Amino acid sequence: MNLRRYNVYFHTHTISGIFIAAVLYVMFFAGSFAFFKDEIAAWQNDASGRHQPYNSTVVFNTLLDSLDGVYGLDGRDLSFTMQPNSFRAYVGLQPSKDTINNDKAAERSFFNYDFHKKETGTYASSYDLGEFLYRLHFLAQLNEVPIRIGYPFGYVVAGLVSFLFLFALITGLLLHWDKILSNFYTFRPWSKWKTIWTDAHTALGVIGFPYQFMFAVTGVMLIISSVLVVPFSKALYEGDETAVYRDLQLPYYLTPHHEFLAKPLESKPDIDHFVRRTQALWPHTFITSISINNYGDENMHILMTGEPETKWHFAGQGVVCYRVSDGVITQHKSAEQGATYLDKVKSLVYRLHFGDYGGYPLKVVYFILGLVGCVVIITGILIWLVARDKKNVPNHKRVFNFWASNIFVAACLTLFPVTAFSFIAVKVNSAGGMEFIYRIYFWSWLMLSAIYIARHNLRQTNKETLLLGSILSLLVPVANGLYSGNWLWVTYRQGESDILLVDVLWLCLAVVGGIAFLKIKPLVPRRV
């Protein structure tokens, strides 16, 4: 290979890599757990989505009756966003257009509803650890940092990191291109540390490459689609961004807007009837959203969107709209037939990123590859450090390099015990909501990182976080048994595979972490 090119790949790979390492580690670690967002929610709330038929549990009419009693629904627009693998929905109530008969017309309301428990909760009180880890993986919590740049700060950081990650992946691959086969089969664990880190970094990096590449690309677009949507809207849609999203057929932007006639319907609308009609239209489809336009009015419309179960179809998005007064379908696109090019590529973006197209086996593979990504990042940091830990490097640079690595490694590796600890904490106090999870997670993370940063011994950090993490992991299923009675054998017997999966996952992490801890050699006469 051209020597100049080789060195350019090398340098740009190193710089972009070390720049994003710590944040990317957090995104990968939290993201790996985010595949199991719904399962973690079920686990925490002791609300398995498994042992109960969905259709007879998710009943709208009774909910709407009680909402009608509280708010008066006539003339309102309502939306239900259904949460997959659970009985929960986000519900939104818009102000009523009937301002004469309803003194609460101006009120609007947003809340979570659990159709199984028949409980309403605010977003903050229904917040669970699954949601937290899911949001942490695109740094949503950083949005609260008061840095105003016209777009949520955390999302910008997440998008930038994903993009640099893509860049580091491309340069990394090109860097190894000539020797990709021979290096792939090279592992010299008895050699010096730098060789070990390099071999592991290369081999695991190459194995995980397609997976990580896919995440970098889809990740950028899912978190900052504005980089495309804004120029597209300016050039082709006269600046109307919602028109762009409508062309992308995002369910939220498909909400119908029909005129409010202020003529009440003759009989009370039966939403469940229309849900059943949709289910008959698309028998293998999960209804993802229901939006109601002009509730109780002569011109009331119901629009539903659905995604086919991946067992039957990988791609597709169905849209159906009913006029309630005469039951006529005013708009219909099947979820299970005739997927367009847009549907196919969109499904590719979402399904590849969320890993929801192959059941638990696939999610577990995704999870493992995600953690492999974490290993690649840590070995990358260590190569960076060890390669610069030489006599010809000025002392102040070596000190800086060491402390940068020390801080990165401490902040990254403590995530394992901190996450396990938070799982235990939400079992002890399952109704703590958002504030409690924030406090538990971020304080324990800060304190543990501070301790290891102060001790500045990378080897010790690695060893002890593995041990602590493994012990806490082992306690996660125990906490679930003690506080919810969901011992492994109980959930197994009851077929609550979602709750069981989380426990088994932690048990496996405990075993793998424990073995890794035991395999660490007791004495090494060097600093790193």
Add this chain to the structure above:
Amino acid sequence: MPANKKYLTKSPIVRLLKITAGFFGGYAVSVSFHLLLAHFFNPGDVLITAYFSCIMLWAVLLLLAFLVENVWKIWLIYAVLTVVFCIPFFS
């Protein structure tokens, strides 16, 4: 074994120019290219394709800015390409 400095850009100004050319110029080229496609094909379809292709192209263009030795050449190429791709939108 860090990269051999002999092959890297020494002047910090040139380095900054390369980074900005690759990042902003690469972005402009990639987006304007997809806008051009959207001018001829269905914008929704182009946009969803761009979810993959635009980002990949951008990353490659960022790298290209580091590979080309003359930083003015890369600025010029990216600027000209952006303008050419935008021609249908000037009218």
